[in-house]
Amino acid sequence: MSYTLSKKILEKYADVLVNFALGGGRGVKKGEVVHLVAYEAAKPLYRELKVAILKAGGHVIGDYRPDSGDRFPFDRDFFEHAKDHQLDFFPEKFARGLVDEIDHTIFILSEIDKHELEGINPKKIMRRGLAWKPYMDWRNAKENKGKYTWTLGLYGTEAMAKEARLGLEEYWDQIIKACLLDKKNPISEWKKLYKGLEKIRGRLNRMPIDKLHVLGPDADLWVNLGDKRAWMGGSGRNIPSFELFTSPDWRGTEGWIKFNQPLYRYGVLIEGIRLEFKNGRVVKANASKNENVLREMIKTEHADKIGEYSLTDKRFSRITKFMAETLFDENIGGPDGNTHLALGKSYHDCYIGDPGELSPEDWERLGYNDSSVHTDIISTAPRTVTAYMKNGDKKIIYKEGMFTV
Numbered sequence: 001m002s003y004t005l006s007k008k009i010l011e012k013y014a015d016v017l018v019n020f021a022l023g024g025g026r027g028v029k030k031g032e033v034v035h036l037v038a039y040e041a042a043k044p045l046y047r048e049l050k051v052a053i054l055k056a057g058g059h060v061i062g063d064y065r066p067d068s069g070d071r072f073p074f075d076r077d078f079f080e081h082a083k084d085h086q087l088d089f090f091p092e093k094f095a096r097g098l099v100d101e102i103d104h105t106i107f108i109l110s111e112i113d114k115h116e117l118e119g120i121n122p123k124k125i126m127r128r129g130l131a132w133k134p135y136m137d138w139r140n141a142k143e144n145k146g147k148y149t150w151t152l153g154l155y156g157t158e159a160m161a162k163e164a165r166l167g168l169e170e171y172w173d174q175i176i177k178a179c180l181l182d183k184k185n186p187i188s189e190w191k192k193l194y195k196g197l198e199k200i201r202g203r204l205n206r207m208p209i210d211k212l213h214v215l216g217p218d219a220d221l222w223v224n225l226g227d228k229r230a231w232m233g234g235s236g237r238n239i240p241s242f243e244l245f246t247s248p249d250w251r252g253t254e255g256w257i258k259f260n261q262p263l264y265r266y267g268v269l270i271e272g273i274r275l276e277f278k279n280g281r282v283v284k285a286n287a288s289k290n291e292n293v294l295r296e297m298i299k300t301e302h303a304d305k306i307g308e309y310s311l312t313d314k315r316f317s318r319i320t321k322f323m324a325e326t327l328f329d330e331n332i333g334g335p336d337g338n339t340h341l342a343l344g345k346s347y348h349d350c351y352i353g354d355p356g357e358l359s360p361e362d363w364e365r366l367g368y369n370d371s372s373v374h375t376d377i378i379s380t381a382p383r384t385v386t387a388y389m390k391n392g393d394k395k396i397i398y399k400e401g402m403f404t405v
Contacts, residue, residue, distance in 0.1 A: 002170040005044060012181045013153070014039060014048035018056055020187045021151035021236035022104045025194075030057030033101055037063040038108040045384035050320035061102060069113025070301065071160070075267065079120045079128075087124055088130045099138040103148060110155040111329060117267025122296035126264045126373075130300065133372040136345075143274060144348050144355040152238050153179075154327050163264075163324035170321075177318045178240040181264050193242075194234035197316060201244055203405040204231040204397065208390040210311070211252060212397075216383030218260060222311050223341075224252020227368045228352040235349070242317040242331045244403075245310035247346035249367030251280040253306045257341070261322070261329055261378040263294075270294050272375070273377055275343075280305055280342070298343065302371035310376075310386065314401040326376050336382040337401025344373035 018034075019027035028034060035250065038046040046064060053060050068074040078086075117125065141226040142148040154175060180186040180193070182252065216220040225380035226249025233244040238370050256276040263270040272288025282304040287294045298304045317333030328338045346368040385398035397405050 001045070003172065009176060009181050009319050010044055010048045012186050013045060013179060014052040016179060016181070016186050016190065016239055017106055017151055017153050018049060018052040020148050020190055021239045023107070024149060024316065025191070027235055028053055028056040028058040029102060031059070031060060032103040033059045033135040035063060035098065035102040035105040037065070037105065038155070039065045039110050040067040041110040041112055041157045042108045045153070045155050051104060064202045067112045069111070069116045073113070073116055076116050076120065079117065079124050081362045082124070087127045090133050090134060092134070094136040096138065099135065099142060105150040106153065107150070108153050108326060109156050110157050112157055112159045114159060114264050114324065115267065115269060120267065120268065126296055126300045130372045136372070140348060145165070146356065151236055152327055154325055160324055164322055166321060171323070174319060174323060174328070176323055178331070193316060197242070197244065199233050200313070200403045200405060201233055204244065207387060207395070207405070209387045210390045211388050213263040213386045213388065214257065214383055215386070216381055218379050218381040219383055221257045222253065223306070224249045226252070228366065230350050230352050232347065232350050236317045238327055240319070240328070240331055242333070243274040243310045243312045245308050245347070247308050247350040247368060248306060250305035250307070250369045251367050253277040253280045257379070259377045259379045260381050263375070263377055264324055264326065265375055266297070267294055268293050295374060297373060300371065300373050302369055303344045303373040303375070305343065305369045306341055307371065307374055308348040308367045308376070310340050311398050311403070312338045313403050326378070330376050330378050332380060333401070334380050336380055336400060337398070338378055338380045340376050340384060341380040342376045344371040344375055345369060
């Protein structure tokens with residue numbers, strides 16, 4: 001028997017994404033343009049999102065895509081048949097025009113085959129991502145100027161639920177609870193939750209932290225925060241999001257860390273990841289499954305450096321099960337909370353000041369990493385995070401899955 005979502009839940013979901021997640025909590029305003037991206041599987045939510053945008057007075061640039069996988073493996077077809085010049089093709093005028101036109105983007109994740117690219121040469125996948133880097137750079141530059149926002153949402157499919165070893169109804173139960181869609185007024189509840197996160201974030205940002213020591217059965221890692229860094233979170237860029245994160249100075253990363261959660265990326269499953277850092281770079285990378293994909297990703301320019309370090313407090317998260325999707329798994333609560341780091345591109349909004357005023361040389365000088373890659377890798381093992389201050393003091397800021405500040 002198939003599971004059908006109620007219209008009320010879909011309307012609430014669309015309301016949160018359009019009227020809260022975008023615009024840094026203020027939602028879409030009259031006359032603003034939203035690039036709405038979704039696949040066939042998410043058609044019911046796509047409709048409600050269009051309606052919500054129209055009700056808000058916004059304009060929709062619809063980007064409705066066919067599902068890829070199963071009988072119609074469109075993505076696999078491309079990588080199997082594309083020649084070098086096709087892998088490198090970038091529609092510059094189209095992409096530039098799109099970035100200039102839009103004020104917001106909503107991207108709905110939904111997959112019908114999470115292993116579609118198994119066996120594809122990972123060099124091709126990384127090469128394609130590099131070709132589209134200018135598009136991401138233009139979006140980031142517009143975001144730095146405060147003229148663009150984006151958010152991600154998840155529409156559960158049978159394939160995703162099966163990967164997480166859950167029934168589709170169980171899978172959607174996690175989505176509904178995590179996005180606060182079981183509440184009478186989800187947006188009001190999100191604002192309350194973010195007030196709690198904001199208190200912790202404020203305390204962290206008032207601390208003169210020089211570096212972090214991440215210690216546990218899965219890690220002995222040093223992370224250097226760097227100058228003019230802020231902890232961020234609760235911006236609406238991901239729904240759900242319970243994490244607090246920063247983009248450290250990549251040059252100060254030392255030690256090793258393991259990840260007990262699998263990574264679904266580039267159309268494959270990577271398991272048993274262990275990374276070792278020296279002088280800020282990954283010097284050793286291992287995985288028990290699809291190690292070749294992990295290594296090829298790290299070979300991508302600047303993907304051997306850290307771009308983000310994040311912690312999730314289990315008291316805030318309503319996600320209790322593995323979801324086989326980074327958007328949710330990087331925010332899972334569980335008995336020990338979770339930590340994740342991202343290899344690749346840094347987040348410029350972690351800069352204390354106006355990011356729109358900085359040049360590429362400024363970002364490089366401050367140790368913000370730039371790459372076509374941003375890959376989040378997650379662990380839910382116990383850990384203690386100790387902050388070492390610029391004045392020589394130290395304080396445990398995270399233990400037993402909770403912030404202690």
